[in-house]
Amino acid sequence: MTSAAGGAPPAIELIGINKSFGPVHANKNVNLRVERGVIHGIVGENGAGKSTLMSILYGFYEADSGEIRVNGRPVRIRSSREAIDCGIGMVHQHFMLVPPLSVLENVMLGAEGGPLLARGASAIRMRLAELGKEYGLEVDPEAIVGELSVGLQQRVEILKALVRGAEILVLDEPTAVLTPAEADQLFEMLRVLKSQNKTIIFITHKLREIVTLTDRVSVMRRGEMVATFDTALTSPPELADAMVGRKVILKIDKGAAHPGRVVLEAKDLVVRDDRDVVRVDGVSFTLREGEILGVAGVAGNGQSELLEALAGIRPLSAGEILIDGKPIPFANRNPHDERLIGVGHVPEDRHRVGLVMPFEACESAMLGFQYEPVYGKGLLYDRKAIIADADKKMEAFDVRPRAPLLKTANFSGGNQQKLVLAREIERNPKIMLVGQPTRGVDIGAIEFIHKRIVAQRDAGKALLLVSVELDEIFALSDRIIVLCGGRITGERRPEETNAQDLGLLMAGVSERAA
Incomplete structure (x- = not known):
């Protein structure tokens, strides 16, 4: 000093x-x-x-x-x-x-x-x-x-x-x-x-x-x-x-992945934005149990639309999504039904999509699952059960303050993100769609969130990770696909590439030229 x-x-x-x-x-x-x-x-x-x-x-x-x-x-x-x-x-x-x-x-x-x-x-x-x-x-x-x-x-x-x-x-x-x-x-x-x-x-x-x-x-x-x-x-x-105020481990302790069977397959996906512009253009990939597939790219190259389409929020213009080898029928392509078949979603924008800021934390902690019997029957909610469930999640994910009745808006960004992660992970999904997991999050919360993501992989879950932070993509991913202009320009393994190589792919340079 x-x-x-x-x-x-x-x-x-x-x-x-x-x-x-x-x-x-x-x-x-x-x-x-x-x-x-x-x-x-x-x-x-x-x-x-x-x-x-x-x-x-x-x-x-x-x-x-x-x-x-x-x-x-x-x-x-x-x-x-x-x-x-x-x-x-x-x-x-x-x-x-x-x-x-x-x-x-x-x-x-x-x-x-x-x-x-x-x-x-x-x-x-x-x-x-x-x-x-x-x-x-x-x-x-x-x-x-x-x-x-x-x-x-x-x-x-x-x-x-x-x-x-x-x-x-x-x-x-x-x-x-x-x-x-x-x-x-x-x-x-x-x-x-x-x-x-x-x-x-x-x-x-x-x-x-x-x-x-x-x-x-x-x-x-x-x-x-x-x-x-x-x-x-x-x-x-x-x-x-x-x-x-304590020793922070900046390096992620992540062992080798042991990928299992394919649980999610995307075939020739075409997705349009709200202005009817094609943002995802013929994207195909597979995702296996026990692996983290990172999606890299400069913001605005189709990652957001891809994530929303996979989560059932945005319709497909063409292509097919298969879970456990079975196509998801068009009628079932919505976030609620996808949760029922084991798809969890941590959205890129927690304020716009993941949380309702004026709600109490206990209410935000059950969003998307509010019709489950644990919270009551029909329109008759069991408030004690709702508060107890949120308190349990907040303890498990170190949400501070541990105050289920505090308005969601009054938590810091890192603690809001932990609340979203707790809600999705505690439902034990087999597939996790994770968008910008540490955007606007402080160093202590980043360490915690990264450990939880790796723990999900090690428990055999399949994770799709979208992040504009290249350091995060390298640290967490077992495989990386790169999007540019809505198309996949290459696939890499982290140990076989570097930031310069991915930067070329992010700029649209072809596999052969890269």
Whole structure:
């Protein structure tokens, strides 16, 4: 651990910051020093207090006690407007953009009364062009934001902050919604911003990103700032241990697979999206007992539609799905009937598909199985049985807090994901369809989830794993198929390939060329 360098005052200094929400002490006497012209990472498990601390810096919340200094000067920040006046900009994980409006209109929103806006739209258009050229942030000012890729929408958020004069940029989990290629582009832009003496605060739970990008990194745990390191002098295992407060095993302990009979077969599947565009185009594969088949690819290449079709959520336009050698009749292609024949599904988007956020945890823990006798008969639910069942699942899967009556929305992302896994795994399916199992999940929960997935394989279950995280695909899969443009461009075994080889297949390079 190192001490901060002396000299010029830091860009940001937080001193003794405390913030409570009722009985929850979200930030406990937090001290943070961020030097000018650096990329400073902040890591911690979900619920560690990172976002609360940055929300205080950006004026969404006001600290109960403590002091904020910007460039050595004490300031009081009670609103985002005051944060912007202090030269602080924030790029949120869930973008604050209006999709039907143009890039130019989105940048102008909220800047009313500012000197740049007073000179008119042409002045902002000119400023956008200047910033685009200077920082590699080019984007068409007339483009409709809702029609842009996620990476370009994030670029618009950064431009909004820079147009308002931000010298300090806070990015909250900025790669959570990006493809690997988009994340690489973001990192290059941030390095250019740093070279122009901008200060970047980078919040993430991905240790590889911290090591790749940052100059310094601070670790939060349970509301407290527990350590600060020079990135070059630390390592992912040391950071993981500091985040969790115990030794974390980053390497997955996975023995050899012992595949059995084929339990799922996909034949020439064609699947269309909601706009009737073909997203899965003639895909065929088999899945065996006791193996994990990974599906790799850049997001948007048909993985989501394939998973939904296999789970009975999305109809097939052509092709056939066989379970235990028997075709699933069209009438039985729905999630409820597929569960009855032993297909479990952990969806890619737990908020949209896997959970009902206003429901109590005990209600979310029985979704899809609510008609089973264990929960009562007909419309007469046995509430005690529902609560007891959820409590048992929460204990088995270390869901924290172990509170079946707490609203689903009040759990961290990692604990929400554990709740979904508990619901699906505890029903003992023979086939598990698992989408993005650790998206938005902290390091401690990732370790737990990976162990559970491998345990299912070792128990003889067949698992199909979809993930945009190549490290996860390599670590968990026994076989890997790669999708590009809705077609399988290759199949590999993890021990016989590497990231470069899979990257070529993900880019659509043929088997022979690869």
